Amino acid sequence: MVIFTIQTENLPSNFQEIIQLEQEVVGGWKSEGILEHLYLRPARNGAILVLNELDESKAEKLMSTLPLFPWMQSIEYFPIINPE
Numbered sequence: 265m266v267i268f269t270i271q272t273e274n275l276p277s278n279f280q281e282i283i284q285l286e287q288e289v290v291g292g293w294k295s296e297g298i299l300e301h302l303y304l305r306p307a308r309n310g311a312i313l314v315l316n317e318l319d320e321s322k323a324e325k326l327m328s329t330l331p332l333f334p335w336m337q338s339i340e341y342f343p344i345i346n347p348e
Contacts, residue, residue: 265344266323269310271337285331298326310336314344 276282290313293299301314315323320341327339 265342266313266315266327266339267305267310267342268313268327268336268339269305270332270335272309275335282331289330293326319343 290299290302293315294302297316298318299313300316301312303312305311315326318326320343323341324339327333327336330336
């Protein structure tokens with residue numbers, strides 16, 4: 265599981281375009297089976313991603329490819345186990 269917060273001050277003027285690109289990338293992860301769930305944070309300044317069977321180093325590498333990555337002020341990684 266990954267929880268990230270974006271820096272909301274000084275966002276670029278093309279922020280909406282970046283969000284669209286972000287949605288495309290994350291949609292691709294969903295299609296590929298990498299992403300199990302995506303939840304927006306209540307303040308809409310970040311998200312919680314539940315990734316399928318990735319260790320922390322792979323999750324870090326994946327997160328660094330997101331268009332929003334340069335504006336992420338914090339990223340936390342939490343290994344979780346599916347009890348099923």
